[in-house]
Amino acid sequence: MTVYVVAQLKFSDRAAYDRYQARFMDVFGRYSGTLLAADEHPQVLEGQSDREKVVLMSFPDESACQEWAQSPEYLKISEDRHAGAETVTLLVKGLGHRT
Numbered sequence: 159m160t161v162y163v164v165a166q167l168k169f170s171d172r173a174a175y176d177r178y179q180a181r182f183m184d185v186f187g188r189y190s191g192t193l194l195a196a197d198e199h200p201q202v203l204e205g206q207s208d209r210e211k212v213v214l215m216s217f218p219d220e221s222a223c224q225e226w227a228q229s230p231e232y233l234k235i236s237e238d239r240h241a242g243a244e245t246v247t248l249l250v251k252g253l254g255h256r257t
Contacts, residue, residue: 159219159251159252159253159254160216160217160218160219160252160254161216161217161219161220161223161249161250161251161252162194162214162215162216162217162249162250162251162252163191163213163214163215163216163217163223163227163247163248163249163250164212164213164214164247164248164250165211165212165213165214165215165245165246165247165248166207166209166211166212166245166246166247166248167209167210167211167212167213167243167244167245168208168209168210168243168244168245169210169211169242169243170241170242170243170244171241171242171243172242173242174238174239174241174242175238175239175241175242175243176242177235177238177242178235178236178238178239178242181235181238182235185229185231185232185235186215186226186232188229188231189217189222189225189226189229190217190218190222190226191215191216191217191222191223191226192215192216192217193213193214193215194214194215194216195212195213195214196211196212196213196214197211197212197213198210198211200212209246211243216252220249220251223249
Protein backbone atom coordinates (compact mmCIF):
# COMPACT_ATOMS: atom_id res chain seq x y z
CA MET A 159 0.00 0.00 0.00
CA THR A 160 1.07 3.55 -0.74
CA VAL A 161 2.99 5.46 1.92
CA TYR A 162 3.68 9.18 2.04
CA VAL A 163 6.63 11.13 3.35
CA VAL A 164 5.95 14.62 4.67
CA ALA A 165 9.03 16.74 5.35
CA GLN A 166 8.68 20.06 7.16
CA LEU A 167 11.77 22.25 7.04
CA LYS A 168 13.11 25.36 8.76
CA PHE A 169 16.22 26.70 7.04
CA SER A 170 19.42 27.37 8.96
CA ASP A 171 22.01 27.48 6.14
CA ARG A 172 20.40 28.14 2.78
CA ALA A 173 23.59 27.51 0.77
CA ALA A 174 23.94 24.01 2.26
CA TYR A 175 20.26 23.26 1.65
CA ASP A 176 20.52 24.52 -1.93
CA ARG A 177 23.39 22.05 -2.55
CA TYR A 178 21.13 19.25 -1.28
CA GLN A 179 18.21 20.43 -3.37
CA ALA A 180 20.35 20.63 -6.53
CA ARG A 181 21.19 16.92 -6.22
CA PHE A 182 17.87 15.67 -4.82
CA MET A 183 15.97 14.83 -8.02
CA ASP A 184 18.91 12.95 -9.53
CA VAL A 185 19.00 10.64 -6.50
CA PHE A 186 15.23 10.53 -5.93
CA GLY A 187 14.64 9.61 -9.57
CA ARG A 188 16.57 6.36 -9.12
CA TYR A 189 13.91 5.07 -6.74
CA SER A 190 10.20 4.42 -7.10
CA GLY A 191 8.95 7.54 -5.36
CA THR A 192 6.86 10.39 -6.71
CA LEU A 193 7.39 14.00 -5.69
CA LEU A 194 3.86 15.33 -5.14
CA ALA A 195 4.50 18.81 -3.74
CA ALA A 196 7.28 21.13 -2.59
CA ASP A 197 6.10 24.46 -1.21
CA GLU A 198 8.35 27.12 0.34
CA HIS A 199 5.34 29.13 1.45
CA PRO A 200 2.84 26.66 2.94
CA GLN A 201 -0.28 28.23 4.38
CA VAL A 202 -1.05 27.30 7.98
CA LEU A 203 -4.75 26.58 8.21
CA GLU A 204 -4.84 25.75 11.92
CA GLY A 205 -2.33 25.94 14.76
CA GLN A 206 1.17 27.34 14.55
CA SER A 207 4.21 26.36 12.54
CA ASP A 208 7.69 27.81 12.22
CA ARG A 209 8.44 25.67 9.13
CA GLU A 210 9.35 27.40 5.90
CA LYS A 211 8.97 24.51 3.46
CA VAL A 212 6.88 21.38 3.15
CA VAL A 213 7.68 18.50 0.81
CA LEU A 214 5.25 15.66 0.06
CA MET A 215 6.36 12.40 -1.59
CA SER A 216 4.71 9.05 -2.18
CA PHE A 217 6.12 5.54 -2.50
CA PRO A 218 4.38 2.31 -3.51
CA ASP A 219 5.10 0.81 -0.08
CA GLU A 220 7.18 1.26 3.05
CA SER A 221 9.94 -0.98 1.73
CA ALA A 222 10.44 1.25 -1.33
CA CYS A 223 10.52 4.32 0.92
CA GLN A 224 13.17 2.80 3.19
CA GLU A 225 15.24 1.71 0.18
CA TRP A 226 15.41 5.37 -0.92
CA ALA A 227 15.85 6.87 2.55
CA GLN A 228 18.66 4.47 3.51
CA SER A 229 20.44 4.44 0.16
CA PRO A 230 24.10 5.47 0.23
CA GLU A 231 23.41 8.14 -2.42
CA TYR A 232 20.62 9.75 -0.40
CA LEU A 233 22.49 9.53 2.89
CA LYS A 234 25.42 11.34 1.26
CA ILE A 235 23.39 14.29 -0.06
CA SER A 236 21.41 14.41 3.20
CA GLU A 237 24.53 15.70 4.93
CA ASP A 238 23.79 19.07 3.28
CA ARG A 239 20.11 18.88 4.24
CA HIS A 240 21.05 18.28 7.87
CA ALA A 241 23.49 21.21 7.72
CA GLY A 242 20.99 23.46 5.97
CA ALA A 243 17.65 22.83 7.65
CA GLU A 244 16.01 21.57 10.78
CA THR A 245 13.66 18.91 9.45
CA VAL A 246 10.69 17.00 10.79
CA THR A 247 10.02 14.01 8.53
CA LEU A 248 6.92 11.87 8.85
CA LEU A 249 6.08 8.52 7.25
CA VAL A 250 2.32 8.33 6.75
CA LYS A 251 0.61 5.09 5.75
CA GLY A 252 -2.01 5.45 3.06
CA LEU A 253 -5.59 4.31 3.48
CA GLY A 254 -5.89 0.57 3.25
CA HIS A 255 -3.04 -0.14 5.67
CA ARG A 256 -3.98 -2.24 8.63
CA THR A 257 -2.64 -1.11 11.99
